[in-house]
Amino acid sequence: MRLGVLIGIMSITLSLNAQQIAVLKYGGGGDWYSNPTALPNLARFCNQQIDTAIDAKTETVSPGSIDLFNFPFVHMTGHGNVFFTSEEAENMRNYLLSGGFLHIDDNYGMDQYLRKELVKIFPDKELKELPGDHPIFSYKYKFPEGLPKIHEHDSGRPQAFGIIHEGRLVLLYTFESDLGDGWENPEIHNDPEEVRLKALRMGANIVKYAFEN
Numbered sequence: 001m002r003l004g005v006l007i008g009i010m011s012i013t014l015s016l017n018a019q020q021i022a023v024l025k026y027g028g029g030g031d032w033y034s035n036p037t038a039l040p041n042l043a044r045f046c047n048q049q050i051d052t053a054i055d056a057k058t059e060t061v062s063p064g065s066i067d068l069f070n071f072p073f074v075h076m077t078g079h080g081n082v083f084f085t086s087e088e089a090e091n092m093r094n095y096l097l098s099g100g101f102l103h104i105d106d107n108y109g110m111d112q113y114l115r116k117e118l119v120k121i122f123p124d125k126e127l128k129e130l131p132g133d134h135p136i137f138s139y140k141y142k143f144p145e146g147l148p149k150i151h152e153h154d155s156g157r158p159q160a161f162g163i164i165h166e167g168r169l170v171l172l173y174t175f176e177s178d179l180g181d182g183w184e185n186p187e188i189h190n191d192p193e194e195v196r197l198k199a200l201r202m203g204a205n206i207v208k209y210a211f212e213n
Contacts, residue, residue, distance in 0.1 A: 002184075002209070003058060005178040010078050010135075013138045015133055017051055018079065019054045019055070019071045019211065020054070020055055020059060020070065020071050021039060021055075021058065021059070021071060021072075021074070021075065021077070021096070021207070022059040022061040022068075022070075022071040023039060023058055023059070023060050023061070023075050023076070024060065024061060024062075024063060024074050024075065024076040024102070025062050025063075025075075025129075026032055026048065026063055026078075026082055026083070026084065026088075027063075027082075027083045027084070027085070027088075028080075028081040028083030028113065028117075029048065029080060029083075030078035030080035030082050030113065031078045031080060031107075032076070032077070032078050033179045034077055034078055034079065034180075035106050035107065035180040035181065035183070035184055037076055037184045037188065038059040038075075038148060038180040038181075038184050039075055039186045040057070040058055040121045041183050041184065041185065041200070042183045042200060042203045042204070043056040044056050045183075045200045045203070046165045046203075046204050046207050046208075047066075047122050049084065049201075049204060050140055050207075050208055052090075052207065052211070053129035054207075061074060062088075063084055063088040063089075063092050064085065064087050065087040065091070065212060066091075068091060068092070068100070069098065069100065069179035071100070072100060072211055073101050073207055073210040074095075074100065074101070074103070075102075075103050075105065076103070076104045077104070077105045077106075077107045077110075077180050078107055078109075078110050079108055079110060080109055080110060080113065081110075081113045082097075082110055082113045082117050083113075083117060084117045084120050084144065084204050085120065086120065086131075089120035089121045092121050096121070096163075096165070096170040096171060097170070100170070101169075101171075101209075101210035101213075102170070102171045102172070102208075103170075103172045103174070103206055103210070104171070104173040105174070105175070105177070105178070105179050105180045105206035106175045106176070106177075106178075107176070107178065107180060107181070108151075108153050108178065111175060114173070115127065115134065118171075121171075122163055122171075125163050125164075126163075127162070127171075127173065128162060128163075128164075129159055129160065129161050129162075130146075130161065130162050131134050132144070132146045132164075132170075132199075134160075134169075134171065135171050135209065136160070136205055136206060136209050137160075137205065140205050140208050141202070141204065141205055142203070143202060146158070146160060147160045147174060147202065148198040148199065148202055149175050149176070149177060149181040150178045150179055150191070150198070150199045151177075151181050151182075151189070151191075152179035153176065153178070154175040154176070157176060158174070158175070158176045159175045159176060159211065160172060160173070160175075160177075161173040161174075161175060166193060169209065169213070170208060179199045179203055180200075181199070181204055182195060182198065183196075183199055183203055
C-alpha cells in the first residue's frame with residue numbers, strides 16, 4: 001500500500017470523529033467559492049436534526065493537497081470551468097478509495113466541464129444515475145421520488161449521478177437540482193421554507209451517508 005493512501009486512511013479515520021467538512025478549491029477558473037453560506041447552514045441543520053457535531057466554520061481544501069484526507073466529506077460547486085491536473089486527479093482518487101466522499105453540486109453551468117475531468121479521476125469507472133431506491137434517498141429523510149428540485153433553470157429533471165467502489169458510493173453528483181442554493185441563507189434566493197427544508201434534509205442524508213459508510 002502506498003504511503004499516501006495509508007496516511008489518508010489514518011487521517012480520514014481521525015476526521016470521522018472530528019466531523020469536519022470542506023469546500024473543494026479546484027482550478028480552471030470556475031467559481032468554486034459560490035454559495036458561501038451553504039455549508040455552514042447545512043452543518044448547523046445536521047447538528048440540530050441528526051445529532052452530528054460538525055464545525056460550522058467551513059474549511060477550504062485543494063484537490064492536490066494532503067489536507068484533503070482530513071475530511072470525510074468534501075463539497076464541490078460552481079457555474080463554470082473545472083480542471084484537475086494529473087497529480088490532483090490521482091490524489092483525489094486515492095482520497096475517495098481510502099474512505100473519502102465527494103459531493104458535487106452543479107450550480108448550473110459546470111456539467112460540460114466537470115464530466116471530462118471526472119474521467120481523469122476514475123478512467124475505469126462510469127458515472128451512473130442512481131436509482132430511486134438508493135439508500136441515500138432514505139438514509140434519514142425519505143425522498144421516494146429521488147432528488148428534489150430546488151431551482152428551475154432549464155426546468156430539467158433533477159438527477160443524482162454517482163461513482164461506486166466496492167459497493168460504496170464515493171462520489172455523488174447532483175444535477176439540475178441546486179441543493180446548495182437551498183442551503184444558503186433564506187434572503188439570498190427567497191426560496192419558500194418548504195423548499196429550503198427539502199434541500200437541507202437531502203443534504204443531511206448525504207452527510208449522514210458520507211460519515212457512516
